[in-house]
């Protein structure tokens with residue numbers, strides 16, 4: 001009998017151990033001890049008037065239970081976000097925080113953003129693993145102040161202008177805004193870090209009456225706009241009519257056979273692709289290549305006019321007519337100058353070679369940056385004599401004229417850009433224009449020419 005009893009006890013003991021084992025097997029994963037991980041999408045230094053901050057919280061163990069974000073400044077405390085996650089808990093949450101420091105009673109100066117998050121672990125008596133992470137921030141809700149140093153700026157439709165101004169926060173971004181176009185300014189006077197300049201354009205394709213403002217945006221994202229006193233001289237551009245025929249269109253298409261998409265089959269479709277799609281793509285590329293620049297003015301006096309007789313002008317409107325119907329339009333964004341065939345092409349001013357290669361309708365093409373977003377372009381070259389990154393002097397031969405790209409006779413296509421926008425090059429050849437529109441901006445503000453520091 002005694003033996004039977006002890007066997008029963010043995011069975012009960014084994015059952016209890018099995019239950020405990022199963023229980024532990026079930027409970028153990030719920031007791032994981034890894035807290036959630038917290039990261040801001042971008043480093044956060046400043047908080048402006050209203051801020052959108054992206055926060056990523058993740059927990060690969062038991063999943064998230066809740067996230068709380070608060071802002072602290074001395075005794076002031078504001079709740080930014082309080083979010084609970086339903087069972088079984090989220091492995092990851094991308095949270096958008098809208099932070100308005102002033103609405104939470106915060107003042108200018110240091111503050112702390114506190115992120116707390118817990119997972120659904122059963123550890124710590126079911127409270128879960130908690131993470132508390134603090135992010136020190138600076139509250140700055142005051143917009144920068146920007147003020148013009150110029151009396152009045154005159155600008156031609158399709159031409160360039162220069163603004164000189166101050167921004168009270170030296171590290172703010174700044175420039176000029178013309179309609180929707182944003183120009184970025186420069187700080188070329190090391191002794192006066194708050195004094196800035198910006199070249200801008202009244203682009204040939206912009207309507208009458210665009211607003212022209214100085215703009216600034218500080219590190220906290222606070223923005224300021226200040227109207228700039230600009231008088232725009234309206235100018236009409238010429239319109240040329242070009243009669244198309246198959247021979248001409250086929251000749252154009254033959255130059256770009258490797259580029260034209262195979263679904264363009266007729267000679268007209270091929271021509272339209274070159275004249276519109278490729279032109280637009282090439283102009284966008286030029287705009288982008290012309291932008292990287294030094295903060296200083298590398299050119300002096302004028303940009304030198306290349307040799308040759310004018311064959312086409314900046315801003316010329318072209319209508320392409322086939323069977324008495326206008327089938328395409330384009331705008332000529334430079335000056336065409338024809339000299340002797342394969343004549344040497346010289347740098348219009350001191351600059352850095354930004355581009356020296358084939359560029360679609362512009363053929364073999366060189367782009368020089370002259371500093372502060374001012375660039376010159378030389379197209380249809382038969383030979384290129386410089387390479388990207390070279391520094392060139394005014395008058396240095398950079399290539400030979402030719403008829404590569406969309407050119408039917410040997411000539412140089414010469415363009416000038418400011419802030420990535422094509423402007424009328426003839427202004428830059430004219431010492432009177434330079435004196436009245438660039439040098440005057442410096443003299444009226446009592447500033448030296450913004451040459452590289454060694455020359456200032």
Ligand SMILES: [Zn+2]
Nearest residue numbers: 334335336413
């Ligand atoms: Zn041209």
